[in-house]
Amino acid sequence: MKRFALIGAAGFVAERHIKAIKETGNVLVAAMDTFDVMGRMDSYFPEAEFFTSEAELGQFLKQEKEKGEAVDFVSICSPNYLHITHIQLALKNGCHAICEKPLVIHSSDLEKIKQLEAESGKKVYTVLQLRYPPAILELKNEIDAAEKKHFDIELQYITSRGKWYYKSWKGDVEKSGGIAMNIGIHFFDMLSWIFGSVKQNSIKLFEATKAAGQLDLEKARVNWFLSLDCDDLPHEATAAGKRTYRSIKIEGKEIEFSGGFTDLHTVTYQNILSGNGFGVEDARESIGLAEGM
Template sequence: MIMDLRVGIIGAGGIAKDVHVPNYLKHPDKVKVVAVADISIDNAKSLATQYDIQHVFTDYKEMLETVELDAVSICTPNKFHAEATIAALQAGCHVLCEKPPAMTVEEAEEMEKEAEKAGKMLTYGLCYRYSAEVRTLKRFIDADELGHVYAARVHALRRRGIPGWGVFTNKALQGGGPLIDIGVHMLDTALYLMDYPEPDTVLGVTYQMLGNKKGVGILGEWDYENFSVEDMARGLITFKNGASIIIESAFAANVEILDEMSVTLMGDKGGADVFPLKINQEKHDTLIDITPSYLPKKDRYELQIEQFIHTCLTGEEPISTARQGVFLQKIINGLYESAKTGEAVKLS
């Protein structure tokens, strides 16, 4: 059993600086962040200086070869997730890779195989699983309060929320737009609460109606002239157990609410809206709604890092598994393929 987790960071951008490193450092008795690698030496040095990280690299392969590490956080653009994850696993490290798993299904499957071959843990940064609402609802579902959850509706919608920083509008580096960036969070939340059924068929459409035009930017000005991703995606997903999910995701859409992240579940004994949490049931010939009067509000990112540390040290299975990552990637890529061809896509 590892007694003192030595962690390396691949990618020194905002998610590493604001989420991964500071939350690792909340556990000085268990974790040491000892190395960072980024293709930008300035970014790497800045992160290292801010958090007193000893080793700095521009090549993560050199980091993996020269520094003794037990675990690695992958915080790069999506295009580099698979390559960096596989290299870290082959170097004998446990891996926490930011969402989405990869760019393609083949990459996600190869990542899963490498984790199994190395005997190391691979988990993904699907942080909404750790929210108080999801953790509470999961207990109700495990107690059969909703029965068989056979349908869900997922929204990740922004009225004018195209990121004005990073590479979020670059298809070559990200693989897509809102579906693969924010839609993936709510999709994973629904799948997790539905016990991750195996996907069967998807039908998707995508739009580029607003992102390639100059307009109001709540999240800063974006490069509309080089906007290469969808600004909206919609889809229907069916599963081998008969369940289904309807998904809508947008960086920019003419809707009333500025920012909506929501999941609605429907089961044969009850249903639920997750954000905010409300459980809907029929009991004693009465339709009732149950809302919690109190939920603990510990930060979901902090809990995610805590869980990663715990599983690294104990060998327990992570909440988010590599197999689930493959299912998630199949759905995302299937929706994009369906939107491109105009036809439903069979995933199995």
């Protein structure tokens, strides 16, 4: 059983991490968030310590290590711009880190992380869960074996957001990295993992709520569209009462991979704990792409 701490416990994605820790048979011993109403903890780890500052958590990690009960991993679900700070907190206290996407919003910070890994002997893992759906794994195998060397792809990801979004850190480009970094990076990672490295990315539209462009990869040309605007949802989505729409078409054929979407963090943790997680270099391609937009 591994001992975990978690930073950003009140955020939307944090519950998927907490659930993954539980489902992989491990224990959350401490959580931290500046927001102090944390009822969700009671459903998973009611005995976990809770802190509202980084200093308190850092002191806890230090004390546990001194007692011979070191925390093994720190899961990081904080706002994007704080990831590098919280990675430093984890590694400097002798813990591995599991960090939500994007690992960082500036490529230069990847070198800082590698240096921290070398100094601490600890590892930083990133969450790239769209590499795990069975349909995506099957697709990668097909592309790797295909005689055809170049494919036409259409990507649409529309995840409508309310007015709160634009007043939060997510709506601040300096804190989130912008729409491509905040909601597009998993798809850019998945596509470059399957179809090869980026050759060129031509931006056709880039606004606060939506972006579009043409991405040239080694084995594909991708016309992509990202949006936070509910007016961009197709009729079939709105008719079904859905506020999110994901679509990837390869040579006009839809790739369906929505099933089990919320369980992919548990798969991510299983792979990390078995020694097969993704690290700094795995994140570099998509971060560099999103950062340049």
